[in-house]
Amino acid sequence: MRAIHILISIICATLFTCCNSEIFIYDFIKEVPDTCFVENKIPYKLKFDSDNWDILNVYSMSALNFDIYDLNGNLKKNYLPLENGETAILSYESTYIALRIEKKDSKTMEIICTKNLNNSPVNIKIEVGNKYTRKIIEVSIKPTNKIIIDKVEYDFENDFYYSNDVIEQVDWINANLADSKEALTFSFYPYRNSQRRIEFYPDDYNVFFNMDKYLGNQLAEIIIPDIENGKPVMRNTKVIFGLREQSFWTGRVDRNHIIQTTVQGGETKRIEIYNRIEEFNVNYKVHASNPYTGEKCIFTGRLNSKDPFDCLMIFPNLDNKE
Amino acid sequence: MIKYITALMLLCLVTVNLNAERQDSISRKIIHVIGLDFKPAYTFPTKSFFKGENMAESPIRTNLSGHIKYGFKFAPDGYMGKMYPNTIQGIGVGYNTFHNRKEIGNPLAVYVFQTSRIASLTHNLSLDYEWNFGASFGWKIYDAERNPFNTIVGSKVNAYINLGFLLNWQITKEMALRAGIELSHYSNGNTSYPNYGVNTLDGRIGLMWCPQDDPSSRFNNKKMPAVTPKYGFKQYINYDVIVYGATKKKGIVWHDGSGTLIPGSFAVAGINFNPMYNFNKYFRAGLSLDAQYDESANITDHLANTDTPTDDVKFFRPPFIEQFSLGLSARAEVVMPIFSINLGIGKNFVCRGDDTKHFYQTFVLKTDITRNVFLHVGYQLYNFKNPNNLMLGIGYRFNADKNRY
Numbered sequence: 001m002r003a004i005h006i007l008i009s010i011i012c013a014t015l016f017t018c019c020n021s022e023i024f025i026y027d028f029i030k031e032v033p034d035t036c037f038v039e040n041k042i043p044y045k046l047k048f049d050s051d052n053w054d055i056l057n058v059y060s061m062s063a064l065n066f067d068i069y070d071l072n073g074n075l076k077k078n079y080l081p082l083e084n085g086e087t088a089i090l091s092y093e094s095t096y097i098a099l100r101i102e103k104k105d106s107k108t109m110e111i112i113c114t115k116n117l118n119n120s121p122v123n124i125k126i127e128v129g130n131k132y133t134r135k136i137i138e139v140s141i142k143p144t145n146k147i148i149i150d151k152v153e154y155d156f157e158n159d160f161y162y163s164n165d166v167i168e169q170v171d172w173i174n175a176n177l178a179d180s181k182e183a184l185t186f187s188f189y190p191y192r193n194s195q196r197r198i199e200f201y202p203d204d205y206n207v208f209f210n211m212d213k214y215l216g217n218q219l220a221e222i223i224i225p226d227i228e229n230g231k232p233v234m235r236n237t238k239v240i241f242g243l244r245e246q247s248f249w250t251g252r253v254d255r256n257h258i259i260q261t262t263v264q265g266g267e268t269k270r271i272e273i274y275n276r277i278e279e280f281n282v283n284y285k286v287h288a289s290n291p292y293t294g295e296k297c298i299f300t301g302r303l304n305s306k307d308p309f310d311c312l313m314i315f316p317n318l319d320n321k322e
Numbered sequence: 323m324i325k326y327i328t329a330l331m332l333l334c335l336v337t338v339n340l341n342a343e344r345q346d347s348i349s350r351k352i353i354h355v356i357g358l359d360f361k362p363a364y365t366f367p368t369k370s371f372f373k374g375e376n377m378a379e380s381p382i383r384t385n386l387s388g389h390i391k392y393g394f395k396f397a398p399d400g401y402m403g404k405m406y407p408n409t410i411q412g413i414g415v416g417y418n419t420f421h422n423r424k425e426i427g428n429p430l431a432v433y434v435f436q437t438s439r440i441a442s443l444t445h446n447l448s449l450d451y452e453w454n455f456g457a458s459f460g461w462k463i464y465d466a467e468r469n470p471f472n473t474i475v476g477s478k479v480n481a482y483i484n485l486g487f488l489l490n491w492q493i494t495k496e497m498a499l500r501a502g503i504e505l506s507h508y509s510n511g512n513t514s515y516p517n518y519g520v521n522t523l524d525g526r527i528g529l530m531w532c533p534q535d536d537p538s539s540r541f542n543n544k545k546m547p548a549v550t551p552k553y554g555f556k557q558y559i560n561y562d563v564i565v566y567g568a569t570k571k572k573g574i575v576w577h578d579g580s581g582t583l584i585p586g587s588f589a590v591a592g593i594n595f596n597p598m599y600n601f602n603k604y605f606r607a608g609l610s611l612d613a614q615y616d617e618s619a620n621i622t623d624h625l626a627n628t629d630t631p632t633d634d635v636k637f638f639r640p641p642f643i644e645q646f647s648l649g650l651s652a653r654a655e656v657v658m659p660i661f662s663i664n665l666g667i668g669k670n671f672v673c674r675g676d677d678t679k680h681f682y683q684t685f686v687l688k689t690d691i692t693r694n695v696f697l698h699v700g701y702q703l704y705n706f707k708n709p710n711n712l713m714l715g716i717g718y719r720f721n722a723d724k725n726r727y
Contacts, residue, residue, distance in 0.1 A: 020586035020617060025626050027638040132636040133626040 051106030190311035202301035211242030359528030566715025588618035620675035648672035
């Protein structure tokens with residue numbers, strides 16, 4: 001029986017030592033979520049099954065250049081990958097996105113978004129892995145809440161410019177009746193396209209053109225000044241804040257109004273039609289805030305308004321014109 | 323592979339010796355036998371290498387071998403001699419040539435054998451069988467640079483298995499001329515790659531000299547051995563419990579069709595519970611509950627590497643249920659002195675994954691160490707053709723003494 005015991009021991013020892021454990025590695029994350037949905041300021045915790053992984057890269061539609069800090073907040077570097085299981089906090093902040101990816105220990109990764117002003121979720125891919133295997137963590141960062149406009153200020157005292165001497169040509173014709181013996185009457189609609197035109201000249205065009213990210217796809221309206229007796233007054237005229245140029249009918253002129261002139265036979269005459277414009281420029285300051293985060297922001301620039309109020313018919317001297 | 327086969331060979335030989343001595347203690351006599359054989363063989367062209375795609379640019383169709391054997395049979399006045407009067411067991415050495423020493427080598431086989439009578443045909447002529455099991459040394463193995471065409475043999479030592487049917491002509495009372503046909507198989511049990519194996523169909527002619535033979539035990543179809551238990555043979559059930567283990571190699575085929583041999587050897591371990599109904603002294607059959615753990619099973623479904631193909635292959639360890647299988651097999655066993663040959667076919671019913679969800683076949687040689695304990699040397703195939711693993715272990719036979727004579 002002693003020999004049998006020895007034999008069994010040899011078999012057990014052989015089996016034990018024959019395990020090919022070198023060929024196996026731990027799967028650091030067995031169940032990768034389809035997508036990690038990250039909401040504003042709510043950390044998304046991802047649990048790992050073992051510690052043999054690093055954050056290798058982060059991909060998105062646009063380049064995300066992370067600053068990488070140690071757990072004490074000291075800047076370590078600004079490039080990936082992390083190596084040899086190092087812990088770190090990856091931080092990215094731009095005008096529209098503020099994002100942190102934190103690896104505080106070997107078994108957890110947290111994704112924290114404090115700002116995503118985009119109107120749709122921002123999708124990023126976090127590549128984690130080791131020498132042998134890499135896995136992609138799909139992350140969808142939900143848009144954060146939009147800001148609302150609290151008030152608009154116009155600096156009428158310092159930067160207000162007004163003029164009603166501006167004219168804009170709206171039509172013209174060369175009436176050549178030199179070979180004709182009969183007179184001909186010409187009719188014009190001087191206000192056919194005479195809308196009030198508003199233009200914004202923002203201090204930061206990039207921000208202005210992406211105003212939908214701040215305010216949402218439904219851009220907010222702001223009240224703009226009108227002119228009364230040459231002075232600015234605030235009624236209830238509204239324009240969309242975020243569209244640089246916009247125009248609208250005010251009812252101040254009759255778009256069907258007709259003006260006429262008659263050219264006699266044998267005459268040659270150039271006829272030009274002008275609108276008289278009431279124009280003003282004023283600096284604006286739009287105050288906005290995020291009701292959820294309390295974050296405040298101010299958008300500044302200059303507002304230009306051109307409002308037709310009369311028309312002119314001019315017959316330039318053709319010789320001079322030449 | 324070398325250590326396994328060598329160890330098993332030694333154990334088998336020691337066992338044969340122990341049994342001989344044990345028998346000797348009863349009858350005080352065994353009968354020595356010397357044999358010489360010459361075997362011209364046909365090599366099955368299972369791969370293009372044998373068909374001529376080799377460095378010699380010559381088909382390998384034949385194999386020649388010479389064998390010398392020493393064996394013994396139990397004296398006719400003893401218990402085993404009365405039970406199995408025509409059975410001879412022993413060891414043999416065979417030298418082979420495939421006529422291509424450079425690429426395949428001239429392997430030397432060392433083996434245990436057993437031969438016995440199937441039927442007496444005339445007064446001096448009988449139909450016998452013989453099996454050989456052992457190791458063959460000296461193979462030239464596949465080498466991508468030096469031996470690139472030999473995609474057949476992956477290890478220098480391979481198992482040698484042989485089964486033959488012979489006509490035995492008793493020329494004199496001490497000398498017999500034996501001739502017949504045999505099938506031989508050489509492979510390494512998946513302990514290294516490649517392992518397509520070499521198969522030959524052998525013709526055989528040889529002499530067997532039995533100088534001390536007792537005339538009463540000579541081949542004589544008129545005197546069939548008649549040994550009966552004291553109260554007659556009673557059919558009974560014994561229960562074999564077998565624990566076995568082995569290592570195996572595994573390869574992986576990449577998506578581009580190339581392959582890599584996975585480094586290291588994987589462990590295999592198993593337990594069989596095998597109730598066997600003894601129909602007579604030569605044959606028993608039954609069912610076997612077969613549990614096996616295979617460290618390599620289904621690992622290719624858990625490949626860790628993202629970038630493939632690679633030489634630095636790694637895997638995630640599969641769940642236990644994908645490496646474990648529990649099956650039920652039907653077993654038939656030919657019972658002879660010292661050795662029993664057990665054949666089985668079964669199906670795993672507790673399993674998960676392509677590597678275990680199969681029919682399996684087992685070929686086992688049981689070598690008795692004591693009345694209850696035996697060595698277990700087996701091989702398992704999947705789906706009748708795919709080599710799976712060796713089964714090297716030890717077994718205990720419960721209720722073995724039920725029908726002692």
